[in-house]
Amino acid sequence: MSQPNMVIGMHLGNGYGSQPGAWRMPWVDPRNYASFDAKVRHAQAAERGKLHFVFLPDGPGHVGDIENEAPHFNLDVMLTLAAVARGTGRIGLVATGSTTFNEPYNLARQFKALDIMSHGRAGWNAVTSSGEDVAANYGRRLPSSPERYGRAHEAIQLVQALWGSWGQDAWVHDQASGQFAKGKRIAPVNLGGKFVASRGPLYIPPSEQGQPVIFHAGGSPNALELAGRFASVVIGVAFTIDDARAQRAAFRDAAARAGRHPDEIKFVAGLMTTIAGDRRSALDRRIALTERTFPDRLAYLQQMLGVRLDPARLDQPLSPDQLAAARPSPRDPRSAHALNIAREGWSLRDILAHGVIDYHPVIVGPAVEAADHMQEWFESGAVDGFWVSPDIYDDGIDAFVDGVIPILQERGLFHEDYAGSTLRDHLGVPAQYGVDHRLR
C-alpha cells in the first residue's frame, strides 16, 4: 500500500468538547447539548480535514456532576448520526451500541439503516457496557463479565447474520417483469444461542459497503478475544508508547488466533488536544477550561509524584527539594510524564494545565507538537492511528484540521483525500457480508 495510512477519528460527544468547562466558554453556545445543528457542524469540520470517522461513545444514563458539567454523551447516538449522515458526504459514522441492553434485531436494523442512509459509512462500536447505573435504567443489575461477553459473542454474530440475510444480489426491483426481489435470496437466519435468538430475515438490502464496520472498545481479556474475532478497529486508551505497542500486539495476536490477518484489526489510541499558536496560549486556554478541577487534581498529583504540594502556591514550580524527592507512582501510568513536565519548571497550575491527569495523553501547544506525538507513536508501531478529543468542538476541531492535518499530510503520514466513498474504503477494511466464515 503506497497511500499513507494513519487512521484518525474524531470524538463527538455532548456538543461542547472533551473538557468539562467547554460549555462555559463565551464563544460556545451553552445549548449545544440539545442542538443537532451543532453536531452536524462539528462533523462537517472533521470531514473538511478528511478524518476517517466520527466516534460517538454511549453509556445510556452515565452522567457525572450535572450541577456543574454537561452529560458526556449525545441525547441519542443513532439520531445524532442520522442528522450527521444527512449533513455530510464522506466521513465515517461510528456509534456505541450495547450488546447487553439492546435486542440484536433492533441493533442490526438501526445500524444497517444508518449504513443505507449514509451510503456505506456506518460503524458499530459493539461493547457490553459497564456500570450499575446503566443497568439500572433497564431495571436490572449488571450481568457478570462472562455473561456479558457470552451474550456479546452471540449478539454480534446474530447481527451480522441478519445483515447478510438479505442476499447481496437479491434486490432486483425490475419494473418490467414485476420481480421486486429474489425471494429465495432473502432468508430467515433462525439462529438461537444461550443468550439471544432471532429468526429474521432483516429486510434491508446491502449498502455501498455491504454492511457496517465493527468497532470495539475495551481492554479486559474478554474484550481482547471479542475484538480479535469481530472488530476491525479498536478504540483504545494508552498513555505510553510501550503500553500502546503491547496492546496493539495483543489485539493483533487475538485476531490471528481467530483466523484473521493481524492487519485486519487496527488499534487507535485516544489523544486530547488543546491547539494554539504557542504553548503559553494553549496553557492559558486550558486553564480557563479546567481550573475548576485543579484543587482535586492537585491532591491527586501529590499521589502521582509522592510529594506534598501546597494549593496556596499554584503559581510556583516544584522546589528543587520536591523535585529531588518526587517518584512517579507505579500505580498510575501517567506519573512519569507528569514528573517530566514538573522537571521542565512549570508552575503547579501549568503542570495541571498540561493535562497530566486526563483520560488520554494530552497535547497542549502548537499543532506541530500534536503532529510530532502522532508521528512518533505511529512510526514506532504503537498504533494504527488515533481518535482525537478536542477540548472545545466549536473551534478545537478547526484548530486540529487546519493545524495538525496539513503537517501530517506534508510528512506523508495522512491521506490527502478519502480513498473512496465508504468507511470500509477509508479504513481499508476487507469486504464482508453476513458473518465471517473464517472465524475459528
Place this chain on the structure above:
Amino acid sequence: MSQPNMVIGMHLGNGYGSQPGAWRMPWVDPRNYASFDAKVRHAQAAERGKLHFVFLPDGPGHVGDIENEAPHFNLDVMLTLAAVARGTGRIGLVATGSTTFNEPYNLARQFKALDIMSHGRAGWNAVTSSGEDVAANYGRRLPSSPERYGRAHEAIQLVQALWGSWGQDAWVHDQASGQFAKGKRIAPVNLGGKFVASRGPLYIPPSEQGQPVIFHAGGSPNALELAGRFASVVIGVAFTIDDARAQRAAFRDAAARAGRHPDEIKFVAGLMTTIAGDRRSALDRRIALTERTFPDRLAYLQQMLGVRLDPARLDQPLSPDQLAAARPSPRDPRSAHALNIAREGWSLRDILAHGVIDYHPVIVGPAVEAADHMQEWFESGAVDGFWVSPDIYDDGIDAFVDGVIPILQERGLFHEDYAGSTLRDHLGVPAQYGVDHRLR
C-alpha cells in the same frame, strides 16, 4: 374554538405508496425503499399541504410477498423520521414503537431525542405489536394479550415518567455562574412494575412541546382501555360512518372513564386515495396499479356479494340476474359499498378498481369526491379526521395536497396554516410533562 379542526395525517410507508404496484410505475424510482431522500421529499409534500403529521407504522419484520411486492414498512422508522425532521419544519412526526419488543428506557430516549431534534414535533404510536413473525425476530413467542397490555400500561407510564425526569426548568446552562443544571430537578424515577422497570433519570431536557404526543392504533377491548388512558390520537380503521361513530364514541368513553375530557382523544380513520381529473382516469390509474391482484380479489368479491363471477368476463358488469341475486355479506363491512358500486353498472374490473376490497375506504376519482367523503364523515361526528394513504407517494401526495386540501379549506373544514410550531399545537393536545396525574 373557531379554527376549523379536521385533523389530517399522511401515511408514510415504504417509499412507494399504499398500492402494491406503486413501485412498478414508470415515473417511480424503484429504489425508493432504500432512499431517505425520497421519504424526505414525500414528507415535504405533505407539509406543503399543512397536514398535521406523517405516520410511519412499523411491525419489525412483517413482510408479505417480497418476490413481487415491496415490504410495507420503512427500513427503520426512527432514522427515517430523523431525516424527515432535518428536512421539514412544521409537520408532526409520528412512528410506531412497540412496547413489547423495546426497552422503555430506549423508547423514551429515542422519541424524546426526536422531539428535541424536530423542535417539538414527535409523536409515539405506542402499540403492543402482533404477529408471531415479529416476535420470532426477538427469539420469542408473542406474549398473551393480557401480558402485552399489562406491559404496555407500565411501559407508557415509565416512558412518560422518564420524559418528566429532567425537570422542566432544570436546565440553567448559565455560563457566568457555572451552573449547568439544577441537579435536584433532574431526579431518578425509580419505577418498577410487574413487567418493566427503570431508574432514570433520562438526561434530555424538555422540547418545545415538552414531550412527545402519544398515539395508539388498535381496536380490541384492551386497546380501548390503553388508548383511553394514554392516547391523544387513535389511528383507526372504519369502513362505515356508523362503525366509525361507534368506535369514536367508545374511545371517548374510555378517556372519560380514565378521568380525562373526551375531547382529549381524537379518532382519525384511514382513507386511501387515487386522485385524478375524473373518475375514469382515476380508475385506469388504479387498474395499472393493482390489476395483478384482480384474480384473487374477484374470488373474494364473489363471497362479499354471494354470486358467482366469471374471471373471463372482467370487462362486463354484473348481469341483472346477478344484481338481483347479490346479497352483501354480513361478515365483511365493505360488502354493502361493493354492491352499491356494482349497481352503478361498472365492469368487474372497474368494481375492483374502485378499491372495494382494501384496508380502508378508498376514493378513486376527482379531488372533490375525497373532500365530500371527508366532510360527510367529519360532520356526522364519525371522526376527528383522517390519516390518508395515497396510492403512490411520488405524485399521489401532491394530488391530495393540490386537489383535496384547497376544497376542505374553502369549506372551512381544514386550517389555512399550522396553529403553532409543535405537534401539540397542531392537534390542540393539552400540555403534559411527565405522567398524567389525573388518571384514574
